[in-house]
Amino acid sequence: MEALKIHIPDNEQYRELGAYIESVRNMPGPLINVLHKAQGIFGYLPMEVQAFISRELDIPLSTVYGVVTFYNFFSMTPRGKYVINVCMGTACYVKGAGKVVDYFKDELKVGEGETTEDNLFTLTTARCFGACGLAPVLMVNEDVYGHVDRKKVTEILKKYRSLG
Amino acid sequence: MSLITKYVLISIDEDTLIAGARKVETELKRILEELDLSREIMVVETGTMGIMGKGVVILIQPDDVTYVNVTPEDVREIANEHLLKGRPVKRLEFTGKIDQSVISFRETAQELKKQTRVVLGNSGLINPESIDEYIAVNGYEALGKALTEHKPEEIIDIVKKSGLRGRGGAGFPTGLKWSFTAPLKNKPKYLVCNADEGEPGTFKDRLIMEGDPHKLLEGMAIAAYAIGAEKGFIYIRGEYTLSINRTQKAIEDARKYGLLGQDIFGSGFSFDVEIKKGAGAYVCGEETALINSLEGGRGNPRVKPPFPGVQGLWQQPTVVNNVETLSNVPAIILNGADWYKSIGTEKSSGTKVYTILGHVHNPGLIEVEMGTTLRDIIYKYAGGVKGGKFKCALVGGAAGAFLNEEMLDVRMDYDHLGEYKAVLGSGAILVMNEESCIVDMLRNILFFFKHESCGKCSPCRIGTAQLYMLADKIYSGQGTDEDLDQMLTLSEAMSTTALCALGQSPYLVIHTADKFFKDEIEEHIRRKVCMKDICRMNGAEHK
Ligand SMILES: Cc1cc2nc3c(=O)[nH]c(=O)nc-3n(C[C@H](O)[C@H](O)[C@H](O)COP(=O)(O)O)c2cc1C
Ligand code: SF4
Numbered sequence: 001m002e003a004l005k006i007h008i009p010d011n012e013q014y015r016e017l018g019a020y021i022e023s024v025r026n027m028p029g030p031l032i033n034v035l036h037k038a039q040g041i042f043g044y045l046p047m048e049v050q051a052f053i054s055r056e057l058d059i060p061l062s063t064v065y066g067v068v069t070f071y072n073f074f075s076m077t078p079r080g081k082y083v084i085n086v087c088m089g090t091a092c093y094v095k096g097a098g099k100v101v102d103y104f105k106d107e108l109k110v111g112e113g114e115t116t117e118d119n120l121f122t123l124t125t126a127r128c129f130g131a132c133g134l135a136p137v138l139m140v141n142e143d144v145y146g147h148v149d150r151k152k153v154t155e156i157l158k159k160y161r162s163l164g
Numbered sequence: 165m166s167l168i169t170k171y172v173l174i175s176i177d178e179d180t181l182i183a184g185a186r187k188v189e190t191e192l193k194r195i196l197e198e199l200d201l202s203r204e205i206m207v208v209e210t211g212t213m214g215i216m217g218k219g220v221v222i223l224i225q226p227d228d229v230t231y232v233n234v235t236p237e238d239v240r241e242i243a244n245e246h247l248l249k250g251r252p253v254k255r256l257e258f259t260g261k262i263d264q265s266v267i268s269f270r271e272t273a274q275e276l277k278k279q280t281r282v283v284l285g286n287s288g289l290i291n292p293e294s295i296d297e298y299i300a301v302n303g304y305e306a307l308g309k310a311l312t313e314h315k316p317e318e319i320i321d322i323v324k325k326s327g328l329r330g331r332g333g334a335g336f337p338t339g340l341k342w343s344f345t346a347p348l349k350n351k352p353k354y355l356v357c358n359a360d361e362g363e364p365g366t367f368k369d370r371l372i373m374e375g376d377p378h379k380l381l382e383g384m385a386i387a388a389y390a391i392g393a394e395k396g397f398i399y400i401r402g403e404y405t406l407s408i409n410r411t412q413k414a415i416e417d418a419r420k421y422g423l424l425g426q427d428i429f430g431s432g433f434s435f436d437v438e439i440k441k442g443a444g445a446y447v448c449g450e451e452t453a454l455i456n457s458l459e460g461g462r463g464n465p466r467v468k469p470p471f472p473g474v475q476g477l478w479q480q481p482t483v484v485n486n487v488e489t490l491s492n493v494p495a496i497i498l499n500g501a502d503w504y505k506s507i508g509t510e511k512s513s514g515t516k517v518y519t520i521l522g523h524v525h526n527p528g529l530i531e532v533e534m535g536t537t538l539r540d541i542i543y544k545y546a547g548g549v550k551g552g553k554f555k556c557a558l559v560g561g562a563a564g565a566f567l568n569e570e571m572l573d574v575r576m577d578y579d580h581l582g583e584y585k586a587v588l589g590s591g592a593i594l595v596m597n598e599e600s601c602i603v604d605m606l607r608n609i610l611f612f613f614k615h616e617s618c619g620k621c622s623p624c625r626i627g628t629a630q631l632y633m634l635a636d637k638i639y640s641g642q643g644t645d646e647d648l649d650q651m652l653t654l655s656e657a658m659s660t661t662a663l664c665a666l667g668q669s670p671y672l673v674i675h676t677a678d679k680f681f682k683d684e685i686e687e688h689i690r691r692k693v694c695m696k697d698i699c700r701m702n703g704a705e706h707k
Contacts, residue, residue: 028478029460032443036402063461070462070618071443073402089364090562090594091521093608127446127612129403130367132521133179133216133528142405144182146217 006051013041014052021056031059031067035074044075072126080115080122082160086138089128095135096149101125103153120161170205170247173223175288177212177374178406183219184235191236195243205247211375213288215258216528223288224252231256282507282515283491284531287375292410295417298378304423306494310386311431314497319390320346323493325501327513332358332449332486333563333589334665335512335578344473345391345481354482355388355396357490358454362401362446363561364612365592368517369487371529373400373407376491377414381437383490385424386497388435391483396437399454402444412439446616450664451484452476453618464620465664488517488591508534512577516591520546522557523597535580539572542595552597556680560589562609563669566602566676587672601696602681603688606673607635613670624667627658631670638685641692641701648685652678 008014020037024030034057038049045068054061068074086092086101101112104123108116115122131137134146138156145156174180174189189207196202215221219233222242229252231242238256245251290297298304310319324339345353357380361369373380384396400408415437418424426434440458442448448457452466455477476482492514496504505513512534518541521527525547532541538557542548556568559576565586567574574580581588596605614628634651637643651674659671678685687693692701 029458031460032441032457033460036441036443066462067460070464071445073444088608088612090558090605090608090612091365094522094594094596094600094605126444127362127616128364128366130361130370130401131178131182132365132367132519134182135217135521135527144178146179146182 006048008048008052008055017041017049017052018056021053025057031057031064032071035064035068039074044078046076078115078119080119082120082140083122083124084138084140084156086123086125087127087129087131087136088125089132089135091128091132092136097125097136099150100136100138100148100153103150104157107153107157120164121157170227171225172205172207172247173210173213173225173288174207175211175213175215175221175223176209177371179212179216180220181406183233185220187236188220188222188234188239191239192243195239196247199243199248201243201247209291209293210289211287211292212371212529214284214529215526218258221258227252230258232258281531282495282504283372283379283488283517284375284529286379287371290376292375292377293413295378295414295421298376302498303378303494304382304421306497307382307385307423308429310389310497311429311433316346316390316392319386319497322501323390323496326496326504327501327511328489328492328496328504329512329578330486331488331492331516331591333363333560333587335588338485338489341473341485342387342391342483344471345483348474348481350481351392352395352480353391353393354477354480355384355391355393356451356454356458356477356482356484357384357396357398357487358449358451358484359398359400359404359407359487360442360449360454361404361487361590362449362616363563363590363592364609365521365558365561365594366519366590368519368529368591370401370404370407372487372491372517373404373411377407377411378418379491379494380411380487381414381418381424383493384437385428385435386493387483387485387490389433391481393483394434394436396435397458397477398437398439399442399448399458400439402442408439408441415439445618446612447618447664447666450666453664454484455482462618464618465666467663509575509577509579511579516576516588518576518591518593520593520595522593522595523550523552523600524548524595525550534577535575537573537575538567538593541576541593542572546595549595549597552599555596555598555600556602557596558594558605558609558673559592560587560672561592561594562612562673563587563665564589564592565672566680568680585672586676599696601694601698602677602684603635603639603694604696604698606677607632607639607699609673610635610670613666617666621661621663621667623658623661624663627654627662627667628670630654631674638688639699641688641699643689645686645689648678648689 017038039045042049050064054064088097110116110123136148137146138148176185213221221232223230242253245253320339320342328338329335359369388396424436445463447453448463450465451472453463457463472482508514515531516534517531519529530545556566559567610632614632617624617628619625634647637647655671655674659668662668694701
């Protein structure tokens with residue numbers, strides 16, 4: 001088979017990932033840990049990064065790709081600076097999570113899974129977060145917001161826009 | 165040494181952190197300094213107190229006063245009025261009824277009603293980040309007893325006799341599960357704790373780990389001793405940052421105390437635990453999928469047999485147990501099988517931790533005896549239905565069943581629910597008032613299954629997509645009687661042909677929705693109306 005022609009740059013980010021891979025090389029089944037780390041470094045997992053991991057861990061690229069696409073946590077497209085993740089779990093759903101998504105679509109003029117033109121926001125939905133006491137719930141990156149309504153949506157967007 | 169006169173327990177969990185618990189804590193400590201009370205009044209961080217959605221929660225002991233929705237601005241008033249003058253601040257006092265389960269923890273703290281607090285007993289009373297506090301409430305005593313007084317076979321015997329059944333969903337007898345793996349000679353063997361907790365509306369395992377992580381570790385060590393495993397993994401859902409951090413700290417502390425690691429209690433038994441983070445897939449909660457994920461691959465379920473107990477992680481014998489299951493084990497070893505059997509019903513012993521959510525006044529977490537009725541759980545503990553009359557409850561999460569008003573008096577345990585072909589599942593109870601629409605709910609749940617199907621077997625990969633499409637047709641006013649019939653037959657076929665329980669599960673929600681709410685579904689089909697005005701009839705925009 002023809003060798004893969006993906007150019008892998010040699011820079012700080014790859015060196016950091018390379019060092020991490022060295023440190024877990026002997027641990028059994030390290031792939032998911034490495035992917036967590038790589039997404040932390042790069043923000044997402046483009047083909048080059050996957051090819052690098054495949055080469056370094058000596059795991060077929062198809063396997064790496066198979067794992068990346070299996071888990072919701074991993075993304076192959078760049079995300080906005082702030083990822084808005086609305087919980088669509090049953091408990092949030094009965095409390096109106098569907099409407100919350102609509103408010104965001106309205107305000108941001110993007111659909112689910114899309115990123116705004118200024119690369120500031122990505123709108124996504126997720127399964128139950130396990131924070132149902134606060135339904136409907138959403139997360140912006142690591143921050144959690146509960147009891148979300150239309151007013152809160154506007155406030156949240158305002159807050160992150162002002163942070164830039 | 166000075167005398168502590170009062171304790172202020174502040175609940176630190178993900179809900180209260182969001183509400184600003186840290187700010188309240190800092191302010192509290194600052195004001196106590198200022199009032200020169202900091203040597204008499206101790207501020208203690210604890211896990212959940214079972215009160216959800218009510219902001220920052222603090223409990224003042226021994227006065228037994230709980231405050232909710234506390235903000236940093238309220239702290240001075242609490243300090244001045246209550247701590248200094250002994251006059252509780254009525255405005256912030258919690259009066260809801262879910263308090264009962266919390267009260268039952270407190271009573272037990274005073275040696276009363278021991279039975280209702282097997283798993284959550286320490287939660288909200290001790291600092292989960294302190295191994296010393298856990299040891300002070302008899303922590304790790306059961307492990308010591310197990311290792312020094314019992315042979316592994318005897319532990320299995322006790323657990324078998326106790327009647328403990330798996331709390332992860334299927335309710336498989338725990339002692340029996342262990343007895344398949346224990347006699348196998350292949351080494352190494354593994355013990356895996358399933359903390360993936362993906363069932364919608366369930367977060368009991370998160371709060372158990374946040375509130376009392378050492379209890380889980382102790383349960384794991386005892387289980388490992390019983391089956392002869394030297395290595396354990398806890399597979400924790402990736403989003404559960406606080407659980408991961410607290411459990412990690414607990415592991416490190418236990419190692420320092422020699423309660424994990426080599427030659428525990430000088431018994432020659434060695435056991436260590438490692439945390440693995442999940443990456444977001446519901447199906448990874450299925451035990452064989454979880455094992456594949458632990459190995460670093462796609463989380464597709466495996467064909468059974470071979471069962472994991474014989475060939476699991478890296479093809480070695482592996483026992484997979486739920487967090488709550490394992491957290492029951494120390495108390496069983498300490499107090500004996502007969503004690504445990506005396507709680508709950510004849511065939512389902514012990515307690516069950518539920519998360520109760522949706523249209524109720526006091527959503528939250530409770531631990532009650534097996535066999536408590538659904539009515540008591542909703543009306544006694546969760547404060548009753550909010551915003552209208554009771555319509556139904558979805559019990560057991562997406563993989564569960566709808567129960568309507570006639571079923572309110574059903575006793576919640578494996579067998580009584582089984583009589584109605586319902587399940588206890590993970591213990592999620594989602595209450596819906598009469599303002600909710602069953603078609604809308606069903607469509608949401610079927611979307612979940614479609615989204616989470618791992619695609620390995622065709623009945624589920626194709627079936628879940630079809631079921632969602634059919635439900636969506638009904639939801640948008642395009643449905644026919646045949647569509648409903650097809651949903652019923654298709655889900656039934658899936659229940660017998662899908663590889664894992666994910667593909668088998670839609671059967672139950674669809675059939676219970678049809679059984680109890682056929683009229684409402686037919687209204688959507690024949691008259692093209694949604695009486696609750698929720699469904700987007702007439703093909704309006706939908707996902
Ligand atoms: C789709 C699916 C998801 C599951 N999710 C979980 C889960 O999140 N936590 C859990 O403990 N068990 C889950 N289970 C059940 C496990 O397969 C397994 O039965 C359980 O972990 C065994 O532990 P127990 O005997 O202590 O209950 C799931 C099963 C299926 C089919
Ligand atoms: S039933 Fe569904 S989730 Fe389970 S193996 Fe088949 S496709 Fe995967």
